[in-house]
Amino acid sequence: MVDCIFCKIINGDIPSYKVYEDEEVLAFLDINPVALGHTLVIPKEHYETVFDAQEESFGKLSAKVAKVAKKINNALDCDGINILQNNGKASGQVIFHVHFHLIPRKEDDGVLTFPNVIGEKVNFEEIAKKISKA
Ligand SMILES: [Zn+2]
Numbered sequence: 001m002v003d004c005i006f007c008k009i010i011n012g013d014i015p016s017y018k019v020y021e022d023e024e025v026l027a028f029l030d031i032n033p034v035a036l037g038h039t040l041v042i043p044k045e046h047y048e049t050v051f052d053a054q055e056e057s058f059g060k061l062s063a064k065v066a067k068v069a070k071k072i073n074n075a076l077d078c079d080g081i082n083i084l085q086n087n088g089k090a091s092g093q094v095i096f097h098v099h100f101h102l103i104p105r106k107e108d109d110g111v112l113t114f115p116n117v118i119g120e121k122v123n124f125e126e127i128a129k130k131i132s133k134a
Contacts, residue, residue, distance in 0.1 A: 006097035049087040
């Protein structure tokens with residue numbers, strides 16, 4: 001896609017610090033890292049969100065995310081890693097080309113905290129039924 005910054009990185013029009021590349025995916029360091037080794041994994045095929053994805057190709061992408069996560073763990077001796085994938089503006093997605101954030105973690109690094117659970121009373125049965133029937 002012409003105006004997509006990630007497609008420009010794939011095409012080499014914008015430089016990046018590549019950590020992994022094959023025919024289907026590219027992984028490179030996030031230029032605004034929240035932790036040392038913060039890496040993005042993107043499909044070479046342009047699609048905006050998980051909602052636009054072919055489930056099979058998204059599955060392949062996820063497999064490559066696991067591969068890159070292991071490389072990061074081996075290289076940086078992490079205590080853990082966050083794998084985040086935002087879809088839509090409301091979720092915090094900024095670049096509308098599907099991507100996974102791989103964020104290496106150290107004990108007590110204070111980088112991210114998991115959001116608080118919602119305080120309102122939740123009707124779990126109703127929500128589960130609604131999603132499973134969709
Ligand atoms: Zn793109």
